[in-house]
Amino acid sequence: MGLTMRKLAGGARVPHRKWTSEAAIVKMGVPARVIIPMVQHIGAPCEPIVKKGDTVLVGQILGDTGQYVSAPIHSSVSGTVANVGQMLYPGGGRVTSVEIATDGLQRPHESVRPQTYADKKDFLGLVRASGLVGLGGAGFPGHVKLNPPPGASIDCLIVNGAECEPYITSDYRFILENARSIVSGIKLLQSVLGIPKTYVGIEDNKPAAIKLMEEMTADDRNIEIVTLRSLYPQGAEKMLIYSCTGRRVPPGKLPADVGAVVMNVNSVSLIAEFMETGMPLVKKIVTVSGNAVKKPMNLEVVIGTPLRDVFAFCGGFTTTPEKILMGGPMMGIAQFSLDVPVIKNTNAALAFDVKDAKPAPETGCIRCGKCVDNCPMQLLPLFINSAAVKGDAERLKRFHVMDCIECGTCVYNCPAKRRIVQSARLGKDILRNLAAAEKKGGRANA
Amino acid sequence: MPDSGPAGTGMAFDEKYTVTASPHIASDITTGRVMRDVLIALIPAVLAGAWFFGARTLLVCAVTVAACVAAEFFSRKIMRRENTTGDLSAAVTGLLLALNLPPSIELWMAVVGGAAAIVIGKQIFGGIGQNFMNPALVGRVVMLTSWGASMTRWSPAVSGALFGAMPTGGGAVDAVSAATPLALAKALFTGGGLTEGLSQATLALPSYSALFLGGVAGCIGETSALAVLLGGLYLLCRRVITWHIPAAFLGSAALLTWAFGGRGTLFGGDPLYQILSGGLFLGAFFMATDYSTSPMTKKGKLIMGLGCGVLTAVIRLFTTSPEGVSYSILIMNVVVPLIDRYTIPTVFGGGKPHE
Structure with missing residues (x-):
């Protein structure tokens, strides 16, 4: 299908370091204890419906909420x-979680059985029941994504197999080993939701995955495999939509507003699997890598497995790690403890030694403009940085910090090593607090 | 207390992992590396200056660089801020200033100029990235207004002067003086303006090849356009600068001097002579592209280059001054915040700012 000719506004040539590309997914087995947080998605936290001493089975609901933007959490x-x-x-921080002492038998719950649906509404209800949230990282509930707001309609499904973060190979291995399931998930979504076209975006550093997906979809003209340039952040939702379709999601809008829905390769596969077997989202493919890990691997782990067990399964550490990441090195979250569990949107667990973990000292901005040239959102990161540091709300707004x-990308290429992303988060907080205060003040005046 | 880790896995009990905000990796580019690239890019111009004006120019370069670095060191110390001489930006300012000085400049003046560049041009505003005018040009203008005679006393360029004797007169004053190509052109254009004592013979304009390869009178870094161009291409290749400012600067200056440079006739000027003469190449590739004092966006950079080119042409053609590169860059430096303000790019996906 050729390389996509649409060029991102910016991006960074980050190193790939996909050491585990050739490592087939290994099933890790069940740890002695799992910790299952009631927050694993964007939206309302779940309320636990089990209590200490209860016996639970695989696929049984542990927590749910009446809120629409949320997804139930199951026992893994x-x-x-x-x-x-x-x-x-x-x-x-800490959130309400359910800790389970496992029995190792992995007995399934009675609700785990093939699912049937009469119409689209039923189907979306089942997607919610599967516990699906965005598996690429953001964790946005799947049934909400697939149900566009009034006025919007979805005419294309974009399946994200870009995997532009360094180190991570979980999606790549998943495509190689589960292509059939991905394709059946795509076909299911196309037929039930009446979506005419699907694009599968994969970066050009994964030729085997592209070839396989092309072979699997050769007979279907409604599924197009798009070869993306390996340029970070190619897999970011807005960038991916643009690369595949040329559509730009306006600021503050959702993909549905331009007729698109983006789902990770794991997500489409899970929907197909759930309809077939009734097994909800209880396991994840996780890349375990980094220069402090003895044996980098791709693992299939049950959700709730503590990082301590994950790293131990990979032979532990070569040296005392300095930094532990959940997710990739560009957007992952640094962890201070190995007691945190793998959750629904975990795709990597990385460990780095001192050499790779110590941040370079921050020096004065030299206004070189590299951040401006490279910003895929076409923002002015250096001005966001200075406005946030000064707490200047008016300038934060003018420079669109919310977008x-x-x-x-800006920080990666910054000669002065400015903490631009950190300050952008601070800036967003400043504006959110201001908006909240204004709302409160407005109400008091009324 | 966390439970004990599995034996033999290197997992400590007292975990103290570094927690920082993402991203957790960075490219190896640093401010020091950028500045080092600029220094490397200036080597051809320094060598050309030495070849045509003699070894003394190397001394001028060394003295100015030392003055700038020392000024940076002490002003940071007085302000109780961290020492930033390691990022090499002061050295870059020093070298750029030296290349903008006449070969015969008194060394003590170069020292004062270097100190003025760093203190008045940069550190008063908070150091690197905070200054709004190009520090090297600030230093040059301070010197030009203070010691006009020394700053416009041009020695003739002699090929191979590097290996010849040091100029007589204690190295400060040349026995012979020469006119710069722009002063000659101005004299021919306006019929005056040259210092007395210059023989009619020296009024012959230098050839394009002399202007391009080197061998004309002027500042240390002005004699060879080729040497400056080599450095400029190096900066472009290393992605230290983009093409926008140099192209717009040279292009607009050429166009305007072509259009209005002829006596009475439209498009009768000599644009090639104009862009190869004086500090235009040095200004377009090295001075106007200074990060702190040029706009952020590509569009802004084009406006900056255009403004510099227009002003340079206007000064060269319509004022009594033969050269206008320094002033036009300084003027545009002051306009940069305005340019930045009106060239804020449209956010990906739309025009309207967030509510």
Whole structure:
């Protein structure tokens, strides 16, 4: 299908370091204990519906909420609830979580059986029941994505297999080993939701995955495999939509507003699998890598497996690591403890030694403009940086801090090593607090 | 307390992992590397200056660089800020200033100029990235207004002067003086303006090849357009600068001097002579592209280059001054915040700012 000719406005040539490309996915097995947080998605947190001492089975609902923008959380193991309380989670801090002592038998819950649906509404209900959230990283509930707001209609499905973050190979291995399931998920979504066209975006550094997907979809003219340039952040939602379709999602809008829905390769496959077997989202493919890991691998782990067990399964560390990441090095979250569990949107667990972990000292901005040239959102990162540091809300607005996707391209190429993403987050916070205060003040005046 | 890690896995009990905001990797580009590239790019111009004006120019370069670095060091110290001489930006300012000085400049003046460049042009505003005028040009203008005679005393360029004797007169004043190509052109154009004592013979304009390869009177870095061009191409290849400012600067200056440079006739000027003469190449590739004092966006850079070119042509053609590169860049430096303000790019996907 040829290389996409649409050029991103910016981006960074980050190193690939995909050491685990050739490592087939290994099933890790069930750890002694799992910790399942009630927050694994964007939206309302789930309320636990089990209590200490309860026996739980694989696929059984542990927590849910009446809110629409949310997704139920299932037990990934069979065993006994050891504790329900505040525990560390990868997003930082502590949230209500369910700790389960596993029995190793992995007995499935009675709800795990083939699913049937009469119409689109039924189908979307089942997508919610599967616990699906965006598996590429953001964790946006799947049924919300697939149900466009009134006035919008989806005419193309974009399947994300770009995997532009360094180190991570979980999606690549997943495509190689589960292409059939991905294709059946695409066909299912196309037929049930009436989506005429699907694009599967894969970066050109994964030729084997592109070839396989092209072979699997050769007979279907409605599925197009798009070879993307390996340029970070090619896999960011807005960039991917643009690369595949030429459509630009306006600031503050959703993909549905330009008729697109983006799903990770894992997500489309999960939908197909759930309809077939009824097994909800209880396991994840995780790339374990980094220069402090003894044996970098691609693992299939049950959700809730603590990082400690994940790294131990890979032979532990070559040296005491300095930094532990959940996710890739460009957008992943640094962890201070190995007790955090793998959750729904975890795609990598990385460990680095001192050499790779120590941030270079921050020096004065020299206004070289590299951040401006490279910003895929066409923002002026250096001005966002200075406005945020000064707490200047008016300038933060003028420089569109809210549109920053926090991809880190600006920081990657900054000669002065400015902490631009960090300050953009601060800037967003300043504006959010201001908006909240204004809202409150307005109400008081009314 | 976390439970004990599995034995033999290198997992400590007292975990203290570094937590920082993403991204967690960075390219190896640093401010120091950028500045080092600029220094490398200036080597051909320094060598050309030495070849045509003698070894003393190397001394001028060394003295100015030393003055700038020392000024940077002490002003940071007085302000109780961290020492930033390691990023080499002061050295770049020093070398650029030296290349903008006449070969016969008194060394003590060069020292004062270097200190003025760093202190008045840069550190007063907070150091690297905070200054709004090109520090080297600030230094040059301070010197030009303070010691006009020394700053416009041009020695003739002699091929191979590097290996010849040092100029007589204690190295400060040349026995012979010469006119710069632009002063000659101006004299022919306006019928005056040259210092007395210059023989009619020297009024012959230098050839294009002399202007391009070198061998004309002028500042140390002005004699060879080729040497400056080599450095400029190096900066472009290393992506230290983009083509926008040099192209717009040279292009607009050439166009305007072509259009209005002829006596009475439209498009009767000599644009090639104009862009090869004086500090235009040095200004377009090295001075106007200074990060701190040029716009952020490509569009802004084009406007900056255009403004510099227009002003240079206007000064060269319609004022009593033969050369206008320094002033036009300084004037455009002051306009940069305005340019930045009106060239904010449209956010990906739309025009309207976020509510």
